[in-house]
Amino acid sequence: MAPSLIIITVILWVCTLLAVSAEYTRPLPRQTLSILDEDSDPSAPQQVHISVVGLDKMRVTWITKADTPSIVHYGTESGVYTSSNTGSSERYSYLLIYKSGYIHDVVIGPLQPNNLYYYRCGDSNSFQELSFNTPPDQLPINLAVIGDLGQTGWTTTTLQHIESWDHDMLILPGDLSYADYIQPLWDSFGRLVEPLASKRPWMVTEGNHEVEKMPFKSSFEAYNARWKMPFEESGSNSNLYYSFDTAGGAVHVIMLGSYAEYKPGSDQHTWLVSDLNKINRKTTPWVFAIIHAPWYNTNTAHQREGDYMRYAMESLLYKARVDVVFSGHVHAYERFDRVYDNQVDQCGAVHITIGDGGNKEGLAKSYEEPKSNISLFREASFGHGRLEVMNATHAHWSWNRNDDDVAVISDSVWLVSLSSQENQACC
Ligand SMILES: [Fe+2]
Structure with missing residues (x-):
């Protein structure tokens, strides 16, 4: 084999190796997780999530196993809740095999934009304090x-x-x-x-x-x-x-x-x-x-x-x-x-x-x-x-x-x- 041909072959071989090593290997699916309910207190809020309502209010949604008050206490200082609001709860059932917990829905506000709020779902001081940031009232x-x-x-x-x-x-x-x-x-x-x-x-x-x-x-x-x-x-x-x-x-x-x-x-x-x-x-x-x-x-x-x-x-x-x-x-x-x-x-x-x-x-x-x-x-x-x-x-x-x-x-x-x-x- 001519030297020039050998050099070209080696270069092509190196390029192929680099291309292969740079290729991203697509990952396989992962198993469905099952996040267990580890809270033994049926009144304890769980599955908390929030969504905006208008420009200055927030809906707080959570679930309890027991029928508890739909109330959110909140404020801008940790542990100091200067405001609260109440809402409602509902349940739904699926055939005869499942009945949901109490799904609570409370809208709080008006809230200041771009601000950190601390809040607690439910009426017990023992429940966990959570916090959220409100969106800004202007770009970005x-x-x-x-x-x-x-x-x-x-x-x-x-x-x-x-x-x-x-x-x-x-x-x-x-x-x-x-x-x-x-x-x-x-x-x-x-x-x-x-x-x-x-x-x-x-x-x-x-x-x-x-x-x-x-x-x-x-x-x-x-x-x-x-x-x-x-x-x-x-x-x-x-x-x-x-x-x-x-x-x-x-x-x-x-x-x-x-x-x-x-x-x-x-x-x-x-x-x-x-x-x-x-x-x-x-x-x-x-x-x-x-x-x-x-x-x-x-x-x-x-x-x-x-x-x-x-x-x-x-x-x-x-x-x-x-x-x-x-x-x-x-x-x-x-x-x-x-x-x-x-x-x-x-x-x-x-x-x-x-x-x-x-x-x-x-x-x-x-x-x-x-x-x-x-x-x-x-x-x-x-x-x-x-x-x-x-x-x-x-x-x-x-x-x-x-x-x-x-x-x-x-x-x-x-x-x-x-x-x-x-x-x-x-x-
Ligand atoms: Fe889909």
Whole structure:
């Protein structure tokens, strides 16, 4: 063999070795965790989580095994509760085999923005003191976004990564517990997420795993009872779709329901038209929409499942110049260009699928080839998203892959609001 040929062969061999060693090995699914109820006191609050109500109030939700008062004591100094408010509790049953604990619902406030509050659920001094931070009343604001969370070892990793980031709120585009009719798994999920969900507001919408069909009952009985969102405040008559403002009204988030009626003439469609009409882009430079089943998707999993909803609603979001549409459902990450009606359109929304929270079903690894030109980045790995809305014109999005147990930024992009002068053609 000629010396030059030997050198070329060695170089090719080294390159191949480097390429192989640099390749990321996709992790396998992890087992469903079962977070046991270790509290022997039936009055003790558990599964505490919070969600925003308007710009200056917070809903506190928790569960007790015993029928106890629905009261929250709170204040800005640890152990000194200068205010309190009462609410109500409800239970639900599943067939003859399960009856939920008392699910308490108390709205507290008005609260100061960007402030640390200490609070205690229930009426006993022996119950644990918790704390949360209220969101700011102006930009910047940091939003964690993650779908299809489940309750596995990967979920734990994702939650640890999110907790290590100084975020103001978590947005979840559906598929929470993967209880799938096994009601105690809803309780287990509540206990798993409490350390994070009791500190920052969690704003969620439903996925297909929230659908639990039961004779003569709502298919969302468990979800609606446990994860009540501020739908009434946004003029919606269903917990399955609603909207809210944050950062003093600079950000409007529309939580749509992929599993509620969405066609023209439906309650959801009528509500969406009305909600979009109320937005003033001079005071609200950012508008985000959240769905579960993606409207754009080049993964072979769940192909075209979001099409009918897209046909019904995409033109409404386009006319309102919604900046980003986040979805879940597909257990992978994908970021699209600005699109409308399947074409690149600089006045359309950026579509991002972030259904890779860590659920028991594992990753969706197969993609359509060749890749569509509207898909800019796609990868089947567990991870979470960070949306830093910096000011009225610019936001930074990054996707943080769970590279084994370490978070690594694997995709990032600067977003410019469709209401800004830079996008004058869209105004
Ligand atoms: Fe799903």
